Amino acid sequence: MSDVIPAIRGMNDILPEQTTLWRAVESRLFDIIQRFGYQEIRLPIVEHTALFERSIGEVTDIVEKEMYTFADRNQDSLTLRPEGTAGCVRACLQHGLLNQGAQRLWYYGPMFRHERPQQGRYRQFYQVGVEAFGMAGADIEAELIRMTYRCWQALGVADQLQLQINTLGTAEIRQTHRTQLVAYFTEHRHLLDEDSQRRLTTNPLRILDSKNPALAECIANAPSLLDYLDAPAAEHFACLQTLLTAADIPFTVNSRLVRGLDYYTHTVFEWVTDALGAQGTVCAGGRYDKLVDMLHGPSTPAVGFALGLERLMLLCQQQQTIRQSEGLTVYVVMAGDAAQLAGHNLADQLRQHIPQLVVIAHCGGGSFKSQFKKADRSGARLALILGEEEVSANTVGIKWLREQREQQTLPQAELLSYICHVTEERQ
Ligand code: ATP
Ligand code: MG
Secondary structure: OOOOOOOOOOOOOOOHHHHHHHHHHHHHHHHHHHHOOOEEOOOOOEEEHHHHHHHHOOOOHHHHHHOEEEEOOOOOEEEEOOOOHHHHHHHHHHOOHHHOOOEEEEEEEEEEOOOOOEOOEOOEEEEEEEEEEOOOOHHHHHHHHHHHHHHHHHHOOHHHOEEEEEEOOOHHHHHHHHHHHHHHHHHOHHHOOHHHHHHHHHOHHHHHHOOOHHHHHHHHOOOOHHHHOOHHHHHHHHHHHHHHHHOOOOOEEOOOOOOOOOOOEEEEEEEEOOOOOOOOEEEEEEEOOOHHHHOOOOOOOEEEEEEEHHHHHHHHHHHOOOOOOOOOEEEEEEOOHHHHHHHHHHHHHHHHHOOOOEEEEOOOOOOHHHHHHHHHHOOOOEEEEEOHHHHHHOEEEEEEOOOOOOOEEEEHHHHHHHHHHHHHHOO
16 A cells, blocks of 8 residues: 555545535536526636736745646646636637627636645635626626535525625726735734735735734734725615615625735625635625736626535535435346346346436356345345346346345346336435
């Protein structure tokens, strides 16, 4: 074992015992997203490094220290995507999607960031991303938030997640606020840690995002951007709040909420939980009206969110809200050449005629005894038995593996309706 090359730290295998839960969660999320009229887009995992530098911002944590960047064999600088929005916008521009009216898109897949691995924070992690292009109002923001809320409800974790919203206003508003912020933090420079002192000159708004508890009080007293909003920005934010209230979605305004990426303007939001310790943000998003411009596309309003699957999965596991699907599994044991031929065909007939039924056909021969052991270990609820006798009489034996029911023999012609009946019995 010691010679086995292990996986890279922070990059996890998702083992068979967990994939059922992953699938259950994924399919519920995808179903809800599709039913809001969003279409799936599939994007490459690797992009040109410049795409992320230009979009996420050069002085953000992600670009400064978290990206997996490497030179490929032509010496082009490539990066494993740390998030999906930049690639999604790139694809929309490359294929002219933004000239075809408003777009509602979603994607799913692994993202990569070189962070210190801990619970809820990994170097490869999965995100569901949803992006809406061409709509400037608060209505589309409320739609996205409503969609996430429906997701939490469908997964039974709505009461574990709290919605926080904020507005970052426009670039001009942020500039005024920035000046005040820099003046304030400069005055309190002696209270700042090394990271925040550096950000004072590079990206002062990000100081508000610091997770260092020693800075909490200093940050709490810093000038709030909400005090610098102009009338349209204030109205936009008020409109979102009216829509959320009408949708009966509870929220709090957190004026300290900023995002770790530079491209956001106006609305930002996060769904947070206190059930997962430090890694409490399960889903985060906001408006990014300037990003398409920054990537040299036609100026297009846009809004989106990304949802971290591992954190959501931890929450679902902790709350035990998802019942594993209890589909029926049968295991076909067969002994003798003729039984093997008949058995695999019989198994396939069942698969073709009964949706959701799982049929494992034994492979590898062996005695009935050893086959039953494997049937038992497979988790199957019943075994179908084919030996020479059954084949010549066109019958099949039925043995219940988990409950006290009598073993019986049926004509093969009756098997289908028997299994159908058993499946219905379970619903
Ligand atoms: P955090 O503040 O926790 O570092 P972030 O602001 O960097 O999060 P975003 O870039 O907004 O995160 O990504 C959206 C979501 O993706 C997060 O809310 C989280 O659920 C998930 N996520 C981000 N980074 C990681 C990671 N390293 N491991 C697991 N999930 C992550
Ligand atoms: Mg982060």
